[in-house]
Amino acid sequence: MDKLVLTFVLAVARLFLQKDVDIDKLKIIVETKLMMDRRRVRVTMKKQSDKEPKNQLLVTQIVYAFFGLMMAGLIFYLKAIVLTMIFLHSYILFMMAMTMITDFSTIMLDTTDNQIILPRPVSSKTLFTARLVHILVYLLQFTLALALFPLIACFVVFGPLVGITAIFTVLFTVAFAVFLTYLLYALVLRFANEEKVKDIISYFQIFMTIFFAVGYQVLPRLINFDAIKRNFSLHTYSYFLPPVWMAITLEAIHDFNFDGIHVLMIALSFMIPAFAFWIMIKFLAPAFAKKLSAMGSSSDASSGKSISKKVHYKKPFEEKLSDLLSTNNTEKAGFELTWKMTARDRLFKMQFYPSLGYLFVFAFIFVFKSGQNIKMLWATLSSTTYFLWFVYLPMFSISSAIMLIAFNENFTASWVYLSSPLRLPGSLISGSLKSLLVKFFLPIFVLLFGFSFYVWGYTIADDFIFGFFNNILIFLLTAHFNSSYLPFSMQPNVKQQTGKFVKVFLQLVIVGALVGLHYVALMLPWMVAALIPFSAVGCYFMFKTIQQYKWIQITT
Amino acid sequence: MSIIQIQDLKKYYGANLVLKGIDLNITAGQIVGYIGPNGAGKSTTIKILSGIISDFEGTATVMGMDVRKDALDIKQKIGYIPEQAALYDVLTPMEYLRFVGKLYNLEDGIINTKSNDLLRLMELHDKADIRMTTFSKGMKQKVLLISGFIHNPEIIFLDEPLSGLDANAVILVKEILGQLKKNGKTIFYSSHIMDVVEKISDRIILIDKGEVKADGSFEELKNNAHLGSLENIFTSLTGGSEQHQSTAQDFINVLKS
Structure with missing residues (x-):
């Protein structure tokens, strides 16, 4: 042909x-x-x-x-x-x-x-x-x-x-x-x-x-x-x-x-x-x-701002955030690396950013279902519990990033993890996860909260707080139940570990249980607020668990 | 005083024995040139001593610490620079050095000051905030060298440190290694560039097919082999000299045909 x-x-x-x-x-x-x-x-x-x-x-x-x-x-x-x-x-x-x-x-x-x-x-x-x-x-x-x-x-x-x-x-x-x-x-x-x-x-x-x-x-x-x-x-x-x-x-x-x-x-x-x-x-x-x-022949001396003598390093926003949110230097390294790489790595952007686009498609499909009159639905939206979609949708899109950040075309650069004195490599992973949460989950969650607040009013605030922690908990559990890869350390296109049916099933059960619990809790006016501390403690516990990963738990 | 000790070091890759029982004692404050043909086992030895490979036979200690048991403590005190200039090149040199510095638990202020100064000395200060995707191999190699030195290690393991560097940078690195030695640091490095090894090494170890073939200062090797240059000693001990001549002649014959 x-x-x-x-x-x-x-x-x-x-x-x-x-x-x-x-x-x-x-x-x-x-x-x-x-x-x-x-x-x-x-x-x-x-x-x-x-x-x-x-x-x-x-x-x-x-x-x-x-x-x-x-x-x-x-x-x-x-x-x-x-x-x-x-x-x-x-x-x-x-x-x-x-x-x-x-x-x-x-x-x-x-x-x-x-x-x-x-x-x-x-x-x-x-x-x-x-x-x-x-x-x-x-x-x-x-x-x-x-x-x-x-x-x-x-x-x-x-x-x-x-x-x-x-x-x-x-x-x-x-x-x-x-x-x-x-x-x-x-x-x-x-x-x-x-x-x-x-x-x-x-x-x-x-x-x-x-x-x-x-x-x-x-x-x-x-x-x-x-x-x-x-x-x-x-x-x-x-x-x-x-x-x-x-x-x-x-x-x-x-x-x-x-x-x-x-x-x-x-x-x-x-x-x-x-x-x-x-x-x-x-x-x-x-x-x-x-x-x-x-351009090809002059790429070595590529254009860019020339600095005459000394580089005055001004801490960028993400480094200030990492100082605020990370508990140790290794976690900071994971946070900052993930923040920067996710903004610049084309492979990641190509695979992940469309999933953020799908988020709005899913929202449209789930909420504005086919065959329904959009004007009618909009008028009655505030009397439905559809806001639960907006609470949990961000996590469905963002969870894919957990696996994506493991892969990079420059994966050989990860030798640096092996040659540096990392006692608990889990901190690198927890830093990475924090970075993903702050960079991708939080803005979308706030946006959807803003929209939901406009439609449903202040009564859904406790749902969003509970959902906030539940989302993070689901995210961390997803990371925990998947193979633990250090950020940007795996060759792209290499077949990932499969056959972890029990893990995937368990993960789905937990997601179903948390979202189901939220749905059931809507029936009692005080229940959602009462569950918030439990979810928050769960998040804290999961972060600590991931931080404590040892080398033996890491897939290299 | 021995700062590196290796006894009966063996390493298998599958059924392939790449290190066949190496014994070495390295004294502190020396520059050791570790040479050999491709596949001789140089990189494997360096990775074992750097605590990167732990499944080997025999014993290896660095600064009195067992490389299997105390790998993390060893890593904190050594610098390792690999053969391939592999780094996350979507980062800028400053960002990469900050990342590596954090892995060595260095404070922000120290990382920034040292990165600044070292980049300036390596003539990369005007590229400190430019992503490394456009860098040449030599420029990336310079950033890698800085990342290996930034935590001021006691021992530096370098695997082909001069690869991709221009002539001026090679001279600079040679000078830096000399100064490090004067400051009591131990340098263990492998290279294919024989004249550099010949000039700067206190001791030269030649391995071939996983065995030490020669060990001593350049003068000692020269006297033992009755040959004038390290290149000649290398080809003589690795059995290449006559074979190279014959291959070259065959090459010309094919061209003429």
């Missing part, structure tokens, strides 16, 4: 390529890169890391095809050409731009092959174009997966002529998406360094993950497509949007209407993406690559 697509891409690319791009060498470079990809694990597919990378690609294509199937369903349902084609082309534009950013940024920003390939008789333009072709090979396969069913729907619903034209408008949309991504990166690189770009990419990746979860779960509950169809009309500004050009082009073909506005839209549909693609190959991609090379 790769080879077939590569042949197609090269055939099209020949139209755009300049004379100083050596097609034969470009083909060799791309073929080698594709071969390496088959042996490599893709960044966003870590969960399936033990499977073959080729299967992962297939899994992604199947997921994309599934989304495409939903879009095809919409075309069959609405049968309105302009509206559905705006949806389709916007969706493809968004998905391809996002896929470029989340999955192919590493290829775009990779400067390591400069040292490998550029010393050989290969021009820099050939190499940079090879990178672009490499991306396009994948992007077209994803496009095929995403657009296959919608295109079939176009053939069936709007006729074969529209179907054939839609193949071209889809391809031009992809070209435009690639151009937009390059433009975005070129702009970002103009104002920020490589690190900043990588940070931006990880935020996009997080956004993308949340978008899928929210899009899949929430949007169908909120959007009324029938109403949109009834009230649909194009505003003047709409004519500046590429998906609208494409949709009106297809409408022109469908209705055989070639008046002034339709001809203009047809011209824009084909000329602007083609022109943008040409601009990208001719100017943007080389300038972009030049900028990257410059």
